[in-house]
Amino acid sequence: QVQLQESGPGLVKPSETLSLTCTVSGGSMNDYFWSWIRQPPGKGLEWIGYMYYSGSTNYNPSLKSRVTISIDTSKKQFSLKMSSVTAADTALYYCARYSSDYNGYFDHWGQGFLVTVSS
Amino acid sequence: QSVLTQPPSVSGAPGQRVTISCIGSSSNIGAGYDVHWYQQVPGTAPKLLIYDNTNRPSGVPDRFSGSKSATSASLAITGLQPEDEADYYCQSYDISLSGVLFGGGTTLTVL
Numbered sequence: 001q002v003q004l005q006e007s008g009p010g011l012v013k014p015s016e017t018l019s020l021t022c023t024v025s026g027g028s029m030n031d032y033f034w035s036w037i038r039q040p041p042g043k044g045l046e047w048i049g050y051m052y053y054s055g056s057t058n059y060n061p062s063l064k065s066r067v068t069i070s071i072d073t074s075k076k077q078f079s080l081k082m083s084s085v086t087a088a089d090t091a092l093y094y095c096a097r098y099s100s101d102y103n104g105y106f107d108h109w110g111q112g113f114l115v116t117v118s119s
Numbered sequence: 120q121s122v123l124t125q126p127p128s129v130s131g132a133p134g135q136r137v138t139i140s141c142i143g144s145s146s147n148i149g150a151g152y153d154v155h156w157y158q159q160v161p162g163t164a165p166k167l168l169i170y171d172n173t174n175r176p177s178g179v180p181d182r183f184s185g186s187k188s189a190t191s192a193s194l195a196i197t198g199l200q201p202e203d204e205a206d207y208y209c210q211s212y213d214i215s216l217s218g219v220l221f222g223g224g225t226t227l228t229v230l
Contacts, residue, residue, distance in 0.1 A: 035219075044208065044221060044222075044223050044224040045157075045165065045208055045210075045221040045224070046221065047218060047219035047220070047221060049218075050219075058217070058218055059218070060216075060218055060219075061216060061217070061218065094164060094165070098219075099170075102152070102212050103152050103153050103212050104212075105153075105155035105167060105170045105171070105210065106155075106157070106165070106167060106210070107167050107170070107176070109164040109165055109166070110164065111163075111164050112164050
């Protein structure tokens with residue numbers, strides 16, 4: 001069974017860069033897309049972006065200028081970097097496996113990792 | 120318009136049937152993209168409930184069913200149980216956004 005686990009700093013200062021890593025276990029990263037999704041406290045889900053195991057990416061246009069997703073299949077990890085964060089970026093960040101490009105679904109999720117942006 | 124609209128809340132008594140709608144547009148559901156549904160019990164990660172409009176992953180009870188038509192989709196839950204109390208989200212792909220779109224979510228209360 002595929003399992004995902006987010007990790008990283010839980011507190012980031014405004015204007016700095018948020019960095020999270022997702023470690024995948026129980027399955028191969030090949031042939032799938034690997035994604036980040038976030039959920040502000042008390043609010044709904046927002047897709048951040050995804051990366052194919054071979055490196056192509058697709059980002060939410062509203063976040064594209066600040067977001068980079070990278071992948072290291074040898075370590076079975078993928079990462080999120082979000083620059084110039086503000087309090088509005090405070091959220092529960094989920095990593096998830098996305099089944100296919102354009103028309104896929106998220107079939108495996110991490111437990112979520114709370115990132116707070118505050119000085 | 121790149122939006123999937125869900126009712127903020129629905130409720131029903133145990134044993135009853137409820138439906139949750141997901142209204143899209145010609146740039147997402149109406150463009151032929153599939154609709155997927157997630158259940159999020161408070162304090163936990165979302166869980167895939169229905170994929171490709173009508174399919175249930177292994178382990179999801181057949182009390183949950185999905186349908187899709189034109190520019191909208193629906194999730195139906197029959198024989199409501201207290202453990203069904205959760206937030207439900209629809210998700211699709213949007214060609215104008217060139218990306219993934221989630222509905223705003225619906226809170227189901229079992230009375």
